[in-house]
Amino acid sequence: MPVYAVTGASGHLGRFAIEQLLARGVPPSDVVAVVRSRGKAASLAGRGVQVGEADYSRPQTLGAALAGVDRLLLVSSSELGQLAAQHTNVIAAAKAAGVSRILYTSMLNAGDSTSPLAGEHRDTERVLREAGVPYTLLRNGYYTEVYTDPLGQYLQAGEILGAAGDGKIAAATRPDYAAAAAALLQHDGGNRAYELGGPAFGLPQLAQVISEVTGTKVTYRDLPAGEYAGAPQQSGLDEATARFMAALDASIARGDLETSSQDLARLPGRPVTLLSEVVRAAYDLLKVRSRTAVIGLIGAGNIGGTVARLAIDAGYNVVLSNTRGPATLTDLTRQLGPHARATTPPLTQQSTTADAAL
Numbered sequence: 416m417p418v419y420a421v422t423g424a425s426g427h428l429g430r431f432a433i434e435q436l437l438a439r440g441v442p443p444s445d446v447v448a449v450v451r452s453r454g455k456a457a458s459l460a461g462r463g464v465q466v467g468e469a470d471y472s473r474p475q476t477l478g479a480a481l482a483g484v485d486r487l488l489l490v491s492s493s494e495l496g497q498l499a500a501q502h503t504n505v506i507a508a509a510k511a512a513g514v515s516r517i518l519y520t521s522m523l524n525a526g527d528s529t530s531p532l533a534g535e536h537r538d539t540e541r542v543l544r545e546a547g548v549p550y551t552l553l554r555n556g557y558y559t560e561v562y563t564d565p566l567g568q569y570l571q572a573g574e575i576l577g578a579a580g581d582g583k584i585a586a587a588t589r590p591d592y593a594a595a596a597a598a599l600l601q602h603d604g605g606n607r608a609y610e611l612g613g614p615a616f617g618l619p620q621l622a623q624v625i626s627e628v629t630g631t632k633v634t635y636r637d638l639p640a641g642e643y644a645g646a647p648q649q650s651g652l653d654e655a656t657a658r659f660m661a662a663l664d665a666s667i668a669r670g671d672l673e674t675s676s677q678d679l680a681r682l683p684g685r686p687v688t689l690l691s692e693v694v695r696a697a698y699d700l701l702k703v704r705s706r707t708a709v710i711g712l713i714g715a716g717n718i719g720g721t722v723a724r725l726a727i728d729a730g731y732n733v734v735l736s737n738t739r740g741p742a743t744l745t746d747l748t749r750q751l752g753p754h755a756r757a758t759t760p761p762l763t764q765q766s767t768t769a770d771a772a773l
């Protein structure tokens with residue numbers, strides 16, 4: 416049986432890809448979750464998945480993590496500006512370790528996209544082609560979640576601001592892309608690129624679906640790119656980020672995020688999740704997210720962290736508390752992300768009850 420490795424396994428897409436491999440019947444012992452620090456894969460390790468510890472920027476860590484791996488899903492890094500150099504390290508280490516196929520999560524239409532994000536993916540694709548290891552390019556479109564995560568903000572403002580014009584976005588959910596990745600990991604195809612995207616929608620249509628699903632009227636307001644770059648600054652974005660976001664929308668307006676490919680539905684053999692379903696799920700989560708779970712911990716250990724992760728995934732904000740004080744929970748809250756914080760009062764009867772209830 417081949418051994419599969421998935422990098423970025425502490426992130427959203429990597430986690431889903433591992434779940435999909437397991438759901439397809441791959442034994443956990445034949446899967447390696449590659450993470451920057453072992454603790455981030457504690458729950459996967461508890462289910463029998465192997466864990467490899469590696470950082471794309473530290474080549475010396477990559478060889479050991481990829482030893483014995485047959486097929487590698489290289490999930491693109493989230494550290495913009497460093498992608499090509501980091502991915503080159505991973506590809507070189509995979510080749511040296513004798514990996515027989517590398518699948519890389521690239522970007523839709525990377526070959527000729529004008530998106531400011533495309534260059535690093537194009538460079539990685541070139542390195543992969545030249546490495547001489549069989550490869551598969553998963554050119555993923557945008558995640559639908561990118562457009563539903565700010566749902567609360569849209570509902571509050573009653574509008575979506577953008578500079579995407581009539582541009583269409585062939586988005587799909589992370590689980591959709593992960594299902595295609597898992598199918599292709601088990602597939603012996605020739606070296607090729609798959610353009611992966613779902614049914615395309617424009618931002619006016621997004622506003623319409625949100626209005627229908629939530630019953631709150633939301634409209635789309637299209638702005639010239641320069642004006643749009645100024646608008647989010649009011650809500651705290653620095654100028655460079657605001658200009659970058661405007662450039663991303665300008666690329667959508669030019670049609671970079673469209674595709675006629677049906678590969679995303681065909682590969683895993685299941686329909687791509689509908690936009691209305693993703694909006695509905697985000698709306699349900701938003702209603703739950705107004706609730707907070709208080710979790711009492713003993714120390715800052717893995718069990719409490721796993722409970723907190725489950726609570727966050729179920730839509731709660733979590734407040735962590737232990738007898739040693741919030742300073743001892745800094746690493747854990749950082750790992751858990753923006754929906755977790757530590758609180759000053761020590762463990763109380765109330766938090767113990769909340770923990771038990773979860």
Ligand SMILES: NC(=O)c1ccc[n+]([C@@H]2O[C@H](COP(=O)([O-])OP(=O)(O)OC[C@H]3O[C@@H](n4cnc5c(N)ncnc54)[C@H](OP(=O)(O)O)[C@@H]3O)[C@@H](O)[C@H]2O)c1
Nearest residue numbers: 423424425426427428451470471472491492493556557558
């Ligand atoms: N298609 C889209 O709309 C879209 C949107 C956003 C991002 N992306 C791309 O798709 C990728 C996966 O998406 P996602 O939602 O799963 O992102 P994510 O949740 O941010 O996960 C990124 C993963 O990459 C890992 N990583 C980052 N830098 C690393 C390094 N130097 N060495 C080893 N691992 C590193 C992170 O590890 P840590 O947990 O240690 O940080 C994390 O596991 C992103 O990284 C980005 O390239 C696509």
